[in-house]
Amino acid sequence: MAVALNALHIKASDSCKNQVISGNWTLWAVLTRGRPAARNLNSNERSRNSISDAASAVKDEQEMIHKYDAIVIGTGQSGPSLAQRLTTEGMKTAVIERKLFGGTCVNVGCIPTKTLVASARSAYMARRAEDFGVMINGSIQMDMKRVKARKDEVVRQSNEGVANWLENMSNLTVYEGHGRFEGLHTVRVNDELLEADKIFIDVGARAFIPDMPGLSEVNYLTNSSIMAVDFLPEHLVVIGGSYIGLEFAQIYRRFGGRVSVIQRGERLIPRDDEDVSAAVKEILENEGIEVHLNATCIAVENRGGQVAAKLDCETGPREVVGSHLLLAVGRHPNTDDLGLEKAGIETNSRGFIMVDDQLRTNVPGIWAMGDVNGRGGFTHTSYNDYEIVAANLFDNDPRRVTDRIFCSALYIDPPLGRVGKTEREVRKSGRKALIGKMMMSRVSRARERSETQGFMKILVDAETKKILGATILGIGGDEVVHSILDIMYADVPYTVIQRAVHIHPTVTELIPTMLGDLKQLTEASA
Numbered sequence: 001m002a003v004a005l006n007a008l009h010i011k012a013s014d015s016c017k018n019q020v021i022s023g024n025w026t027l028w029a030v031l032t033r034g035r036p037a038a039r040n041l042n043s044n045e046r047s048r049n050s051i052s053d054a055a056s057a058v059k060d061e062q063e064m065i066h067k068y069d070a071i072v073i074g075t076g077q078s079g080p081s082l083a084q085r086l087t088t089e090g091m092k093t094a095v096i097e098r099k100l101f102g103g104t105c106v107n108v109g110c111i112p113t114k115t116l117v118a119s120a121r122s123a124y125m126a127r128r129a130e131d132f133g134v135m136i137n138g139s140i141q142m143d144m145k146r147v148k149a150r151k152d153e154v155v156r157q158s159n160e161g162v163a164n165w166l167e168n169m170s171n172l173t174v175y176e177g178h179g180r181f182e183g184l185h186t187v188r189v190n191d192e193l194l195e196a197d198k199i200f201i202d203v204g205a206r207a208f209i210p211d212m213p214g215l216s217e218v219n220y221l222t223n224s225s226i227m228a229v230d231f232l233p234e235h236l237v238v239i240g241g242s243y244i245g246l247e248f249a250q251i252y253r254r255f256g257g258r259v260s261v262i263q264r265g266e267r268l269i270p271r272d273d274e275d276v277s278a279a280v281k282e283i284l285e286n287e288g289i290e291v292h293l294n295a296t297c298i299a300v301e302n303r304g305g306q307v308a309a310k311l312d313c314e315t316g317p318r319e320v321v322g323s324h325l326l327l328a329v330g331r332h333p334n335t336d337d338l339g340l341e342k343a344g345i346e347t348n349s350r351g352f353i354m355v356d357d358q359l360r361t362n363v364p365g366i367w368a369m370g371d372v373n374g375r376g377g378f379t380h381t382s383y384n385d386y387e388i389v390a391a392n393l394f395d396n397d398p399r400r401v402t403d404r405i406f407c408s409a410l411y412i413d414p415p416l417g418r419v420g421k422t423e424r425e426v427r428k429s430g431r432k433a434l435i436g437k438m439m440m441s442r443v444s445r446a447r448e449r450s451e452t453q454g455f456m457k458i459l460v461d462a463e464t465k466k467i468l469g470a471t472i473l474g475i476g477g478d479e480v481v482h483s484i485l486d487i488m489y490a491d492v493p494y495t496v497i498q499r500a501v502h503i504h505p506t507v508t509e510l511i512p513t514m515l516g517d518l519k520q521l522t523e524a525s526a
């Protein structure tokens with residue numbers, strides 16, 4: 001069973017001899033620091049040494065081709081684990097990484113943002129201290145350099161952990177550089193040409209930069225460049241009202257800056273239900289974040305060093321002027337400079353590599369895992385992609401992408417945990433369904449903590465009694481929702497969880513109560 005924890009998931013498997021200790025990646029990363037450190041080689045040295053050590057070089061007429069059984073391009077959330085499995089299965093493997101070991105999640109995504117969420121929550125709770133009878137003499141100050149240093153340290157441990165892990169993996173050669181296909185089975189990295197029958201692409205995605213009027217005239221931040229910020233932006237303007245944008249919006253508001261969110265559509269997080277969008281907006285506005293919806297045509301301009309964002313592309317009052325601009329308007333797959341055309345690998349109109357249910361591309365012997373295949377977009381889905389590929393290749397286990405149940409969390413505070421279908425999706429499906437909803441203000445744990453914002457909602461198939469989906473927006477929502485997710489994976493009726501005795505006082509204990517009060521999903525219950 002895979003243990004999915006923290007930065008990079010590690011599968012606790014007998015056959016994975018490098019994957020020691022436990023499934024806890026942070027623990028693993030910390031412990032590996034006691035081992036012989038990874039050689040701190042520059043990319044050329046690393047390639048040279050690795051090649052003479054491990055790769056069998058064959059002299060081609062033009063140049064050396066380094067032959068492997070498998071090549072993994074990218075060290076995101078699936079590549080390193082798959083490399084581990086490939087090498088354990090006796091395959092001579094090359095891994096290519098162009099930038100930061102561990103990829104987005106470790107370096108500029110989940111891990112650093114959640115350290116910032118933690119700092120922001122500390123500031124928020126410190127400001128609320130009096131509500132709990134805790135008196136702080138003096139004002140609450142942020143030391144943004146310390147916030148960043150804490151974040152950097154957590155990231156460093158994970159990033160170095162991945163690098164060390166790969167460095168010490170036997171039968172593996174690590175190349176640092178940008179990999180590009182040169183043909184069906186050949187990939188170039190720096191001056192080296194590699195060849196393998198099996199190639200696995202895990203190159204991820206990056207912040208999408210829209211073709212927005214005026215953007216070339218202003219400085220802007222992305223989820224990557226904001227990681228270097230060690231000061232408090234006086235007024236952060238966030239363009240994008242979905243998961244990434246909202247996390248940063250609340251973080252910087254809680255740090256003490258003014259924050260405006262600009263959303264093109266009529267509501268925030270538009271893939272979620274309307275009541276969820278409305279509640280999230282209320283939570284953010286309660287903290288003083290300014291939310292601008294229906295920004296039908298956004299343009300930006302430099303106004304004396306400030307950034308002015310016009311919301312309608314017309315002159316008029318609908319504009320926001322701030323000190324800094326963060327773009328959070330989606331992700332773009334890293335496929336534009338991958339030489340896919342040389343291997344004949346198909347992408348869709350947005351550049352995502354097209355794969356089948358077992359993550360095979362249209363070219364035999366080439367797989368695409370993680371964000372680049374457009375089938376997931378999360379750390380857990382990328383890691384699951386590795387599991388699917390490994391199970392099909394080595395375990396005679398036909399795992400598929402469509403086996404997995406959607407799950408995600410939005411890490412504002414309180415968090416939003418989501419599994420399965422939304423209410424809107426259930427309605428659209430036309431099936432007979434039941435719905436249960438409970439405000440967090442009814443949950444005693446939430447009241448005890450004076451954190452009663454949000455609600456829980458669950459949808460059940462009226463005929464099979466199986467749970468179709470759930471939303472928990474409230475304290476612990478990201479964790480609590482797993483009790484529902486596991487019941488869905490167990491494929492048993494909701495009555496199993498309804499009859500369970502849960503611990504008091506928890507948020508989870510109210511799930512059986514909510515299930516005991518299901519109503520028909522009708523127009524009126526919308």
Ligand SMILES: Cc1cc2nc3c(=O)[nH]c(=O)nc-3n(C[C@H](O)[C@H](O)[C@H](O)COP(=O)(O)OP(=O)(O)OC[C@H]3O[C@@H](n4cnc5c(N)ncnc54)[C@H](O)[C@@H]3O)c2cc1C
Pocket residue numbers: 073074075076077078079096097098099100101102103104105106108109110111113177178179180202203204205223244334337338369370371372377378379380381382411
């Ligand atoms: C701000 C932010 C917060 C997030 N928070 C969460 C969260 O809380 N939970 C969650 O589940 N997900 C979160 N995500 C999403 C998550 O980070 C990604 O889904 C996940 O990292 C995808 O992993 P991946 O395996 O597809 O590749 P990535 O992690 O993107 O890694 C790809 C790697 O490939 C390398 N690469 C790219 N092209 C080449 C090339 N040509 N040659 C060699 N190397 C190459 C890159 O340098 C990179 O290291 C967040 C994302 C962002 C941006």
